[in-house]
Amino acid sequence: MRPQPPPSEVTVERGRAVVLRWADGHLTELPLPALRRRCPCVACHDARAGGGVPVAERLDVAGAELVGAYGLALAWTDGHGDGVYSWEVLRSWCVCATCDPAAGGGAEAPAPT
Ligand SMILES: [Zn+2]
Ligand SMILES: [Zn+2]
Numbered sequence: 001m002r003p004q005p006p007p008s009e010v011t012v013e014r015g016r017a018v019v020l021r022w023a024d025g026h027l028t029e030l031p032l033p034a035l036r037r038r039c040p041c042v043a044c045h046d047a048r049a050g051g052g053v054p055v056a057e058r059l060d061v062a063g064a065e066l067v068g069a070y071g072l073a074l075a076w077t078d079g080h081g082d083g084v085y086s087w088e089v090l091r092s093w094c095v096c097a098t099c100d101p102a103a104g105g106g107a108e109a110p111a112p113t
Contacts, residue, residue: 004087010072012064018074020090028094032059035074040089041082 007028009021018035020028037053038044047053056078063075067084075081094100 004091006069006087012061015060039083
């Protein structure tokens with residue numbers, strides 16, 4: 001497996017989602033609660049093993065920082081901020097019709113243009 005090159009564009013839509021434009025033109029939109037729940041830090045890893053990561057109702061991104069070629073560090077308004085999301089992982093979470101036809105509407109979904 002080749003390493004995932006960094007996206008050409010990272011947009012944090014406050015209160016909503018992180019949008020990644022990859023070098024190959026693909027677009028991945030990840031809702032903030034989903035990202036927070038999947039935080040890759042050790043504490044959240046343990047929390048998931050114990051039943052789940054608590055996600056604040058009015059969750060937002062307090063800060064986002066590119067970590068070189070590796071990934072994206074996100075700090076949250078709930079005070080959490082230890083997780084660095086690697087580009088591979090972020091891309092693998094894409095649930096667009098191309099990456100995950102089941103989530104994109106199944107066989108009825110129109111072909112992506
Ligand atoms: Zn965490
Ligand atoms: Zn996709």
